[in-house]
Amino acid sequence: MEVSKKIQGDAFERIVDASAELFAENAFHSVGVREIANKANVNISMISYYFGGKAGILIEILNRFFDLQLGTLKASIIETDTKEQSIKRMFHNIVSMIRNHTNICLIGFSDLPNNVPEVYDLKINKTNQMMEIGNQISTKFGIDFCRQEQNHIIGPAMMSMLISHFTHKNFISQIYKVEFNDEYYDSYCNTLADLFLFGITGFLKKNE
Amino acid sequence: MEVSKKIQGDAFERIVDASAELFAENAFHSVGVREIANKANVNISMISYYFGGKAGILIEILNRFFDLQLGTLKASIIETDTKEQSIKRMFHNIVSMIRNHTNICLIGFSDLPNNVPEVYDLKINKTNQMMEIGNQISTKFGIDFCRQEQNHIIGPAMMSMLISHFTHKNFISQIYKVEFNDEYYDSYCNTLADLFLFGITGFLKKNE
Amino acid sequence: MEVSKKIQGDAFERIVDASAELFAENAFHSVGVREIANKANVNISMISYYFGGKAGILIEILNRFFDLQLGTLKASIIETDTKEQSIKRMFHNIVSMIRNHTNICLIGFSDLPNNVPEVYDLKINKTNQMMEIGNQISTKFGIDFCRQEQNHIIGPAMMSMLISHFTHKNFISQIYKVEFNDEYYDSYCNTLADLFLFGITGFLKKNE
Amino acid sequence: MEVSKKIQGDAFERIVDASAELFAENAFHSVGVREIANKANVNISMISYYFGGKAGILIEILNRFFDLQLGTLKASIIETDTKEQSIKRMFHNIVSMIRNHTNICLIGFSDLPNNVPEVYDLKINKTNQMMEIGNQISTKFGIDFCRQEQNHIIGPAMMSMLISHFTHKNFISQIYKVEFNDEYYDSYCNTLADLFLFGITGFLKKNE
DNA sequence: TATGAATGAGCTTTCATTCAT
DNA sequence: GATGAATGAAAGCTCATTCAT
Secondary structure: OOOOOOOOOHHHHHHHHHHHHHHHHOOHHHOOHHHHHHHHOOOOHHHHHHHOOHHHHHHHHHHHHHHHHHHHHHHOOOOOOOHHHHHHHHHHHHHHHHHHOHHHHHHHHOOOOOOOHHHHHHHHHHHHHHHHHHHHHHHHOOOOOOOHHHHHHHHHHHHHHHHHHHHHHHHHHHHOOOOOOHHHHHHHHHHHHHHHHHHHHHHHHHOO | OOOOOOOOOHHHHHHHHHHHHHHHHOOHHHOOHHHHHHHHOOOOHHHHHHHOOHHHHHHHHHHHHHHHHHHHHHHOOOOOOOHHHHHHHHHHHHHHHHHHOHHHHHHHHOOOOOOOHHHHHHHHHHHHHHHHHHHHHHHHOOOOOOOHHHHHHHHHHHHHHHHHHHHHHHHHHHHOOOOOOHHHHHHHHHHHHHHHHHHHHHHHHHOO | OOOOOOOOOHHHHHHHHHHHHHHHHOOHHHOOHHHHHHHHOOOOHHHHHHHOOHHHHHHHHHHHHHHHHHHHHHHOOOOOOOHHHHHHHHHHHHHHHHHHOHHHHHHHHOOOOOOOHHHHHHHHHHHHHHHHHHHHHHHHOOOOOOOHHHHHHHHHHHHHHHHHHHHHHHHHHHHOOOOOOHHHHHHHHHHHHHHHHHHHHHHHHHOO | OOOOOOOOOHHHHHHHHHHHHHHHHOOHHHOOHHHHHHHHOOOOHHHHHHHOOHHHHHHHHHHHHHHHHHHHHHHOOOOOOOHHHHHHHHHHHHHHHHHHOHHHHHHHHOOOOOOOHHHHHHHHHHHHHHHHHHHHHHHHOOOOOOOHHHHHHHHHHHHHHHHHHHHHHHHHHHHOOOOOOHHHHHHHHHHHHHHHHHHHHHHHHHOO
């Protein structure tokens, strides 16, 4: 299941793209290789050829996701930022990341299949790394959480908050007729950053 | 796929319980009817007999989830509560609900299979209902969100925040050695309620 | 891959029969489950249902073969027989066994697939048992081979000699126009028994 | 499927060697071209390029086998030999051949795939030739079998007897701890030659 | 209710082979 | 000669469901 071909044709990338789109919409196990091959316009065998099997595609996608996530967080740390600037910058960066790589991020943030050992291991491993980065960021932000437990509560909570909109997007757009453009997401980032910084109380005060 | 709920043997309930456990751990599509029947200690045919098919079990579970969620939210509205009391009560009630019905709630909150029409329709329908309830609650809470868009941002964000711990639980317990007891969840509720009420700023001030 | 269903329909036996016929004619790996299911007039899934997979059928056939072989050898030991009577009786019994269960015996005697672990283990295990029985028979026959090595030479040599006709049968019948009836196999047994007892020298003398 | 034998690189021979090793251990159909190409350290396409397909390799190996067998038998006929010398010489020559070309001989003697037409035809054709040679040898040996049927019984029986050790070798070496060296095979030849010449009766008398 | 044999469509993966380079 | 991407068919197996009992 090793994926280390030096030169990969278009097919490789087409498979990744098609899979990302499909896995983002429906659960990994409910997407068939036929469907992927069809959407990517490649022969079914190419999936095993390039990725060693269906799970290999997911691994590739997850590796991309974790690299993306790590890069985004690291890029959000600017020494001279105030606490408020830091949060806003991070929120904007994360939302940008999600908007630019929606499928990959939806897959990365979603419940991954625990019954595929390689995926499970990767998830454990990377979650660990993320937690460490999270701790480093907290410290650098000057936010030194008094009790360690609260760190593993607030980190995931923040991330879940940010991604939640994108998982509910389709449903929301069926109920409210909103246009999801740059303006919307600017407002979105600010709303959540304010909420995260000052809570519903501060948020309401601001909007009085 | 109508299910006559009047007279149902133990088998019915055993199937629901087994399925909830399995669906909570792994995606709906990756759980087989054989696995369910095995865990529930019933004959495979009983699944079609009682639920009209595998999807029927999920529908049953989802109906239970939405009833649960609705009941919990309604029970959280106490006229005499202050804003802070309201939020804390609601957070405690929701966390209690999740702890008492973890499997059902994990399934309900998770990405449901969009490629099963009946499930999709139910989801759309109930999400709609939830949004209405959310609006009612907001108003009753005295929190009248100035811009409607922000309502559909904050609602899901809050829910995602609360459930996020339970979806990450297994991974967290592998990294930090924490005991998830009553005390822990008391602290958990308060941490998130404070965060939601006063933001990270207020939260840090409180813990000084 | 356990095969221990108490009551098995006709399908079970039809699968065994069809497989025996096919495996006897062509190598295990070159016979497909579709071909088997077709010949046995059952649904493909029945193979996994009853035998846990294609290899399970081979295991079933091999178990039958080894039981058959063991029973035949044991039944050939009559205390009062002379050495010559013993050999002739054994040869006749073995040839009868092969004629009555040609397919199973051809499979059992042929080169079995070593790359199927379960088959390999069974083969090792049963070959061991056969060797022990062979030793017992040798002793009971009053034929106490002076050097142990010669025992594992002569045993397999004798068996190979007896089965060789059946593996070459199709080719022989295309060259010589012989009718393989009871009379033929009587002569066949006697020829080989004489060869085994007195060698080509004694055999030629007898036929002078 | 014609193979131009004039100019062939190392690759050609490496493919034959690798295939011989693999086909000797496992059935033709269970060995894949990838496995062969891998072991031979050549590109997969080279197999089609040189041999026109997987079956072409087997044909090449079989042709080598039949040439070998024919040569060995012909070389065993020495006018001045006594009957006993003849048999012993032939047995030693055959065993030498098998020891020097074990893989090729195991493949040649084993049950060949009947469902590959080209192989089947070759087998029929060459078996025919062998039978003729067998008859010639019989006559030259002064062993003029009274009844023709007995010729096609004794010929294959003798060959099967000689090869049987090599097919069982791996299993035997797991049960008895024997070293298969020159000394062993000298004894092996003599044992079988004596058995073939004088039968078990004469054999036992000799070893008294 | 409950059983377990049976169905047929579907799954992922692997096969030998071919092709353009 | 040699490469490796690409092909299409077929492999073994599993799926949810149905049926007669």
